[in-house]
Amino acid sequence: MNETAVISKTHEVRIGEVIALLKPRVMSLVIFTSFIGMIIAPVGVHPILAFASLIFIAIGAGGSGALNMWWDEDIDRVMKRTRSRPIPTGTISADDARLLGLWCSGFAVFMLALTANFLAAGILAFTIFFYVVIYTMYLKRRTSQNIVIGGAAGAFPPLIGWAVATNGIALEPILLFLLIFLWTPPHFWALALVTKEEYTLAKVPMLTVTRGEQVTRKNIFWYSLSLVPIGLLVSFSSVGGPLTLGLVVVLNVMMILKASQVLVRTKEVSVRDNYSKERGLFKLSIWYLFVLFAGLGVESGLAKYLDPIITWPELF
Amino acid sequence: MAISKEHELHTRRKSRNLVVSLGLLAFIVLVFGITIAKLQDGQLVEGFDHSYRATLLKAEE
Incomplete structure (x- = not known):
């Protein structure tokens, strides 16, 4: 895109639209279940490290949400429930969503590895991979068992939280x-x-x-x-x-x-x-x-x- | 065009720039917090600057 095109663009992406792209409701569930996984673990976590870890887990979940919206653009356009998402309404382009999703995911995994440990970061990376590649790209459009197997992606957060605290499973x-x-x-x-x-x-x-x-x-x-x-x-x-x-x-x-x-x-x-x-x-x-x-x-x-x-x- | 001149674009993007800068600031504070927390935990500090580091010594029989 050339400079003129950028400047003449009438719509500026708003922060609210970016947040919508990160699926805040799914994100809140992920934060909640990983938080519980963290606090029920037998080992205590430093409050700052726990807080930071939750933020990075949330960013990872948001990244996978954006990648899901990028891939499912055609489906979201058709369904009433998803029609008002940022990509179908044209406020954010699918390419931008993919870029944001990839950056958020990579950043989150990297930062969780530094903040907590490699195990927790590894499970987070696998969860993102499972949700985006296995569920969104593969299962969702192919089998009626899509959400059964894909449900595993949503089930990982307590394991991540536990791993943050104990460095184990x-x-x-x-x-x-x-x-x-x-x-x-x-x-x-x-x-x-x-x-x-x-x-x-x-x-x-x-x-x-x-x-x-x-x-x-x-x-x-x-x-x-x-x-x-x-x-x-x-x-x-x-x-x-x-x-x-x-x-x-x-x-x-x-x-x-x-x-x-x-x-x-x-x-x-x-x-x-x-x-x-x-x-x-x-x-x-x-x-x-x-x-x-x-x-x-x-x-x-x-x-x-x-x-x-x-x-x-x-x-x- | 004078460099100080406010383009219409700048006003339009003002709130977004503000949020981005706040986000970056929050990230800096967070990384600082993580650093302090990690130092308090003491996992990464060996503190053997003026003597042999314990992990380098051969285990005694």
């Missing part, structure tokens, strides 16, 4: 990984049931599109059920306790109840009330993850007061 963060991994399908499919037509238009082979609503409802139910054993294992691990167990029981009962309501419905019933139960499940799933992880954080904070009073049966 243990069973506890792996259980948290599994928890988010198995939580992703019911969370996304509940949304996919609501927005099925859009995925059809965008030619994304979501389960709702390729196998239909009834199969999706069954899958949502079984995945919701699979969260129970993982939640119980977390409760009886070294990071668990009575609070976690209580939350696991309550949240899973709520989740399964909601999922079974979604399971027994037919498309006709759902259309009639504009997919209210499916929307409800989607909202509940967000609360499920948030409350459970917050509970783990509180539990670890309370540990020093509760441990002398309660003997909690830890399985491992």
Whole structure:
């Protein structure tokens, strides 16, 4: 682009648009789950190093979000939910988004390696790679299992947080990984049931599109059920306790109840009330993850007061 | 054109430039903070300037 073109351009990219490109909502979830992974770890982290690490993890997540938007430009243009993103609206070019994504990702991994350790930086790099290359570029447009396998990308943050603190990996963060991994399908499919037509238009082979609503409802139910054993294992691990167990029981009962309501419905019933139960499940799933992880954080904070009073049966 | 003259572009980009400069400043503060934190942790400081560094010595039987 020559100088005249730059100067005569009427639109200046605003900071808000750049932030939108970094998917701030996904970013906040990543910050939250990696923060919990960090504080429940048995080794303390210097507060400044913890803060800096979270910032770099967030930048890495933002970078992968920008790369996802760069690659999915054509899909985003079609879907109502994503039509107002910066690339489809033309406020930021796809090339700029790619450049920003690459720089953010590289910078984040490099800085996390310096701030924390190579293991944490390595997992962050792998997470970005998994989300951008494996999920966005490969799985998303090819298979109805896209979000099942791709969900792993969103499940890595607690592992990164744990690695920042301990420079290692243990069973506890792996259980948290599994928890988010198995939580992703019911969370996304509940949304996919609501927005099925859009995925059809965008030619994304979501389960709702390729196998239909009834199969999706069954899958949502079984995945919701699979969260129970993982939640119980977390409760009886070294990071668990009575609070976690209580939350696991309550949240899973709520989740399964909601999922079974979604399971027994037919498309006709759902259309009639504009997919209210499916929307409800989607909202509940967000609360499920948030409350459970917050509970783990509180539990670890309370540990020093509760441990002398309660003997909690830890399985491992 | 005098170099001091304010082009319309400068006013348009003012807020963006401000945010970029604040971002850079924040990064400097952050790196400084990391440095202090790492020094406090003492992992990287051996402090054997005037004697043999412990890690260079042969282990004693």
